[in-house]
Amino acid sequence: MDALVLARMQFAANITFHILFPTINIAMGWMLLFFRWRWLKTQDAAWLQAYRFWTKVFALSFALGVVSGITMSFQFGTNWPGFMEKAGNIAGPLLGYEVLTAFFLEAGFLGIMLFGHGRVSERVHLCATLLVAVGTTLSAFWILSLNSWMQTPQGHELINGEFFAKDWWAIIFNPSLPYRLSHKLLASGLTVAFFLAAVSAWQMLKGRAQASSAKVMRVGLTLGAVLIPVQIFVGDLHGLNTLAHQPAKVAAMEGVWQTEKGAPLLLFAWPNERTRSNDFALAIPKGASLILTHDPEGEIRGLNEFQGAHPPVAPLFFGFRIMVGLGLLMLAFSWAGLWLYRRRGWRLEAMPRWLLWGLTGMGFSGWLATVAGWYVTEIGRQPFIVYGLLRTADVASSTPAPMIAATLAGYVSLYLGLIVAYVSVIKYMAEKGLPSEAQTSSSTLTQGGLQA
Template sequence: MDALLLSRIQFGFVISCHIVFPALTIGLASWLAFIEFRWLRTRDALWRDLYFFWLKIFAISFGMGVVSGIVLSFQFGTNWAVLSERAGNILGPLLSYEVLTAFFLEASFLGVMLFGWKRVSHKLHFFATCMVALGTLISTFWIISANSWMQTPAGYTIVDGIFEPASWWDIVFNPSFPYRLAHMVLAAFITTCFVIGGVGASYLRRGVHVEAGKRMLKHAVVFAALAVPAQVFVGDLHGLNVGEHQPTKLAAMEAHWERHEGGVPLVLFAVPNEREERNDYEIAIPKLGSLVLTHTLDGQIQPLKAVPASERPPVKPVFYAFRVMVGLGLAMLALVLASLWAWRRRRLFDSVWLLNGWRAMTLSGFVAILAGWYVVEIGRQPYVIYGLLRTADALSPNVGAGSVLASLIVFVVVYLTVFGAGIWYLHKLVRTGPLPHEPAPDTDDGEKTPARPLSVGNRSPDTAITEART
């Protein structure tokens, strides 16, 4: 438990707590824009109630995402000062562009989105919602660009050990960036989709907010039917890109130790034995790995033994995390196909096992995203900038294990307290459900009291549920 390992654990813990909130808000912002557009077209009060219901959840999630993201930037200076010193000329501007474009855009229109109902025109309010949604996507663009450059660096020169930009186009649009951007945006949308569908299915099972539940579940099924197959396609392209630019990571994902003449098997399950450089209890399908990984029957990928042990990532976490991500993706696809079949038979809202399936998969997107990021980040080890700067060499030279451990304990306690309270409040909002929206103050009569867009209301969830049933 030296300073290096503790710093990696600390960064991993903080970013794991952070990523779940942007993953939700990216999708929710676009969902809110869609809901408000539908309300503008139909003037259906249920669309308006759904908008303000999900707006509360978005606002709380957005706030927790901002708070947890600030801590990450400080760690570049405290724990990873050498990385900041050597790659700051490239990573610094990329992260600054995210602030100058996305964060300022979101901050400018978020207040209108939260507090501007009936204070500005409906079209202007809808425009503000769209700008916030656009801001979340622009933020994703720059963050994924910076992280992708660390995975597949391009457009740089090294002068006295310092990375200098040579081509900003090549830096931003590095080889893995297009695939990883599409993969992350789809993952965020799918995560939000299953949260919406799971909440809707929960209302239908409990017999509350039935019309709202039907509307949420129906739109979740439609969107998932488009997004999940698209994610499978993009994931396949991303895998081919990993095989080209990060072959050691791909070998760890598949626990592929040796070259197999005639075709690579697809390992379904195994216990990777890194000491003996083999797999124990392996269950594999011969040659299928070549078809999946190279799209040929006899294609080859670089085995782990092709590089020294010091150049390999930890195999077990990469291998298992990848299978968690893929397994959840296949479960999502199966649930969506079953939902489409039930919808065709007009039993989507009456099938108990389907509703329970959506409820069980409500948080599956978060697990899949975390597993995917573990594959990405652990798989590039032992490098922080792939092939160029080792993680051990990026650590701040004077940081001590004691100070890192102390700060890690503080982070765990604070995060569990703050985010525990936030998640409890989100649960309370969801349990209460979409209620008729209270109108904003009548400014024509001189009312000055601001609306309370984040309030869950004075009624208890049980009272609200009873009223919803009646």
């Protein structure tokens, strides 16, 4: 492989690892706020137990997300120096806003949220939790604003090959931002929903259920059942927006080679770029046109119209189907689980074991769907780094391929180890539980609050 391919693989490895943890923490911050509010309203120690357990998960995810994010930011200079040279006038301020308004807000109040319970008043601690949740969401906003501008650039001018801002409002609120931001926030909510349900299910299967497990299961299933239909609707809107601005990406996702009306929806196929056709195709007639244009006879531009300027087809084709397939599984498990849970009186021990095992298996389905969707988004922009204006090959560094390959191997080995360690720690925490911590905290809460 040449240096360009290796550099892209290295950046992909970094962002694949990094994106896992913001995907959890964006929605987890709001879940912690909900648990905290329920504790204050009901004084039920189970809600406090849930808050304290999942705060530890949040802190662990936050640490890994920050470390991997710093590593990723260095790669703009090591692997893609031309990007900041040409687009730094746009990218630099947006990344700076993310640090100033989001990271400082999130990190500044994290200490109070983690260690302030019983040392500050209930109101101050609740506000700290709120500000951490707001910080995680603002961080997502600024990062997605930059990424969306790279996908649908506007509000700039090109002078001697460099991008300069003309209209910051147009840059920040570019045409694809509303859809990408909504899609990502919902993906985070679904990731957390199935994470919550999976840990509760695992505790039940192992005979380690806590007082909070039944409540957390109910929250996870309800959140998943509510959000997945919304995500399907937003995903449809996102697809229509992508068709309007990045038709080559949509053509690759659907495996459409020739421009045609009434394009079929391929349930399965094997895209063949050598023959520019699909092998082993199983299709629904006119399905793609109906979904993408809302007209069974709608026209979809084929990949052959974008010779030399369309992304690789197979990663987008399969990545999109993995994402959609996982979404349908989420719909089935959340609706079936919520129906059975409610029918059995909200008693976790009454849930059938097959469903508990299924929910456990779906624990990290949000991660898989997010990564698949992110690959579709980022690979689908190729061969451009700023869509239609700046090619990825033109901003790559001159670092020798063997050096990139060596660091890539190091990154992948380290990240695989960290993922195994992360999952192992969550498993250990779920099985160990918090047998007395919530009770201890509730008994000293009033004294600590008065002293503060």
